[in-house]
Structure formats: C-alpha cells, structure tokens
C-alpha cells in the first residue's frame with residue numbers, strides 16, 4: 460500500500476492538520492507568512508469574510524496541548540474564514556462549548572452515554588499473533604497493541620464525537636441536524652445519535668460514495684436519517700461537505716451542523732479533538748495498568764485527522780512518545796493521485812480554516828485519490844493499489860480475527876516499515892479506528908475469497 464507518514468509530530472497543529480474541503484474556492488496563501496497579507500487580487504470569493512488576523516501578533520506562549528489560542532489559531536493554522544452569516548452560529552457554539560466543557564452535569568450525561576450506549580471504555584488489546592508476525596529472525600520486535608475503537612457501538616471512533624455534539628444541539632435548542640460523510644461511518648454515527656435523541660437528521664453524501672458504501676447508506680436510512688446524494692464535483696466527501704456548509708448557511712437558525720473531523724472553522728477542530736480525546740486518555744490509563752508506563756509509539760490513520768488527534772492529544776507534550784500519522788498516498792506521492800495532504804500539500808484556506816491543502820498553481824483543490832477512490836480508475840493501477848492496501852486488511856483479519864476498516868488498514872500497513880526499526884519490547888499502540896464491515900463488498904470484489 461502506498462502510504463505517507465508524518466512521524467514524531469511534536470506539533471500536532473503543523474503536522475497533523477489536514478485541510479478539509481470547501482464549498483468555496485480556496486484562498487491560496489503564499490508560503491512566506493511574514494510577508495503575507497490579504498491582497499485584493501487574492502482568489503477570494505465575495506462570500507468569505509476573513510474574520511481573523513492572518514498573523515499572530517504576539518508569539519503565543521501556550522503549550523502545544525493548550526492550543527488553539529483564543530482566536531482558534533494553532534500558530535498560523537486554523538482560524539475562522541466563513542461567510543458573515545455563520546459567524547454568529549460559530550460564536551454561539553464556541554460559548555456553548557466553553558460553558559458546557561466545565562459543566563459537571565453535561566459531562567456526566569456525556570460520560571454516561573459513552574459508557575452505557577457506546578460501550579466505552581474500548582479495550583487496549585494485545586495483538587499477540589500480529590506481534591509474532593513482525594518479530595525479527597532473532598525473535599525480537601515491538602509489542603503491538605490495538606486500541607479497539609472498532610468495538611464501539613456503530614463500529615468506529617466517530618460515535619464519540621457524535622454523542623457529545625448531539626447533546627450540544629439539544630442544549631442549543633436545535634431540532635434539525637445536518638452532517639457530511641465520506642465512508643459513511645460519521646453519517647451512521649450522526650444518524651444513530653439523532654435517533655437516540657429524537658432529532659431530525661440529514662446526511663450529505665457524494666453520489667459515488669453512496670454507491671461504494673451502500674451498506675452504510677442503508678444503515679443511515681434504517682436509523683431514520685435522510686441521505687442526500689451530492690452529484691457535483693467528484694461526488695465524494697469534499698462535495699458532500701460543500702453541500703452541508705451551503706445548507707447550514709441557509710438554515711443556520713434552525714440547524715446544527717454535526718461535523719465529523721478536526722477540520723473546519725474554529726471551534727470545530729477544538730471541539731472534535733476534545734470529544735475524541737477520550738481515546739488517548741483511556742490509552743494512557745490502560746498502558747499504565749498493562750505495562751506500567753506510557754506507550755513508546757502511537758500510530759493512527761489521518762483523513763480529516765479526528766481519530767489521530769483523539770489518540771495523540773493526551774501525549775503531545777510527552778517528548779518520549781512518538782506520534783505517527785499515516786496518510787493515503789494512493790498511486791504514489793509523485794502520481795498526483797493521492798490524499799497525502801500533509802506530505803505534499805501547501806498552505807491555503809479551505810472550508811473555513813487555514814491548513815495544508817492539495818491544490819494546483821491557481822489555488823484550486825486537486826482531486827484526491829486513495830484506495831477506495833482508486834476503484835474508479837480501471838486498469839492495473841487501481842488494482843495494484845488495492846491489492847497492496849488489502850494486505851494489512853487481510854492480515855489482521857486472519858491473524859487476529861479482526862476485520863479492520865480500509866482507513867485503519869493504512870495505519871496497519873505502516874507496521875511493515877516501522878517494526879523492523881523498533882527495539883525489542885517497544886510498546887506500540889495502533890488506533891483501530893473502525894471495523895471493516897462496510898469494506899467487505901470491496902474486499903470480496905478483489906480477493907479470491
């Protein structure tokens with residue numbers, strides 16, 4: 460599988476931040492930030508208001524784990540670049556977040572649902588046969604543990620964030636919830652919590668994604684959600700997100716936008732990170748119980764980045780814990796058909812935030828490609844890409860009896876490179892971000908099962 464990594468991410472804001480997509484044209488930002496200012500000639504659509512200053516006026520003294528600053532900035536990244544009509548809703552959300560974060564009753568409610576409905580805490584499982592598989596010929600190698608987010612209700616990490624945000628929607632008096640989804644896991648999580656709390660749910664999903672993840676489309680509909688097909692663009696996550704933002708801008712009074720990852724305008728990256736950070740907090744406690752110290756290495760796949768931030772956040776100030784985010788490199792980093800935003804992207808503004816983006820010389824977003832999107836391209840390339848990717852998928856299924864999501868398989872694939880380099884007994888925790896039920900049809904198509 461082609462993967463790219465951002466390793467030893469001491470600063471999660473610079474190395475783990477992947478841009479989301481925008482319903483608007485992105486603003487291309489020159490690399491030299493010192494000299495940057497918003498020029499009238501920038502490709503800036505009329506509907507975007509640049510709400511925050513582009514430069515940090517004073518160097519921020521916050522520790523990495525305490526970011527973002529009060530303006531929602533992680534250094535030069537983040538911020539809030541949205542149409543005027545959304546500023547009020549985001550400010551309201553930010554106030555609600557700060558007051559509810561310290562509200563004991565709210566926390567109790569969230570924790571109760573995470574325990575009794577989601578099934579937390581998720582186990583930290585010693586993958587004995589996988590560990591054995593990666594032992595060197597002298598019998599040495601790291602110990603591999605899986606943080607079993609796939610065992611959560613609905614089968615992925617996405618539910619942690621969805622539960623807390625649905626409770627937010629209720630507290631804010633919103634009865635209509637919208638969400639975007641790519642693989643369908645966040646859509647299923649949103650539909651699930653809306654059913655649980657009696658909220659109307661509309662999920663935007665790219666038409667192509669609806670076809671290849673039809674299992675999750677049926678799940679969402681069974682749960683009572685309306686799934687709206689998005690045919691524009693490439694009919695994938697970026698187009699679904701664009702439609703969700705359009706809907707929100709038109710219906711902001713009545714509607715709560717339940718976003719699925721740590722992208723988008725402030726306070727979204729902060730909020731989603733906070734709601735997913737239960738993963739890392741549990742991991743620290745479980746590591747202490749199991750082997751009496753912190754893990755040495757944490758690994759997670761990076762799409763928008765929520766499961767990775769959920770695992771990493773607890774450890775970003777620990778210099779002795781190595782953090783590895785694994786991106787999809789599709790056909791290869793030089794192929795222009797990949798989703799390796801952190802590795803190959805340039806800085807820009809997209810979907811309300813400043814981050815790394817895959818963009819062309821005109822600042823237009825380029826089409827991304829990863830394993831599932833690769834099935835659209837006939838011929839040897841996609842098959843080759845798929846078969847490489849399916850290896851870790853099959854390996855975990857056969858060695859541990861755990862069928863991982865294809866997203867998770869990207870992180871698993873990195874074990875091939877990593878394990879030979881680690882000392883004997885090093886403790887590796889890999890975030891098993893979701894289960895692979897949704898990918899079984901894809902696997903059947905390509906594997907001789």
Ligand SMILES: Cc1ncc(COP(=O)(O)O)c(C=O)c1O
Nearest residue numbers: 644762763764765766866892893
């Ligand atoms: C199982 C699973 N893991 C990981 C991801 C990637 O998202 P993120 O990077 O926000 O965790 C997704 C996205 O749909 C997913 O379904």
